[in-house]
Amino acid sequence: MAETEARLRRYLEDELETCQNEDLQKRLAELDDLESVLDGGTAGTDVATFSALGDETRYRLVRLLVASDDELCVCEITPLVDVSDSAVSHALSTLTDAGLVTKRKDGRWRKYRATKRATALLTVLDGSR
Incomplete structure (x- = not known):
């Protein structure tokens, strides 16, 4: 820590002319x-979210x-995505785990919907272009 403080003091002296x-x-x-x-829990969740979107199939879903x-x-x-049912199911599972998609069982069918978080992330991406 002493070395860090010494380095920071030198930096501040350069910036402020005196420290x-x-x-x-x-x-x-x-x-x-x-x-x-840099909270570890938040960072881990955010990295998992971005990782889930880092695959083209999952992004398209x-x-x-x-x-x-x-x-x-x-x-x-x-x-619509031209990949197998199993690949779509696996990708949707990953997206569900990342909090970007919700699933609901309706009889023998599973139905999927984007979460507000997914919508917000894509809105930001669209707005930054």
Whole structure:
């Protein structure tokens, strides 16, 4: 920690032209507050979400479900993405685990819908283009 503080003091001296102990302590406190955004649980969940979207088939499935006005069954989705039923089911399972899709059993059918989180992520992506 002493080396870190010494390096930070040198940086602040370059930036401020002079660095008092109060300046160093203030900056250390600001950095401690900033560190809270690196919460391990949140980061892990977010990385899993982005990882789920990192596959083209899963991304296309989320796109379809967000665009759909209603739930879709695997038998409705498969012809649209041109992959096997089992690949679609596996991808939907991954998306469900990531919180991007919900599933509901209706008799012998499973129906899928995009979550608000999926919709929000795609809205941000669309808005950033």
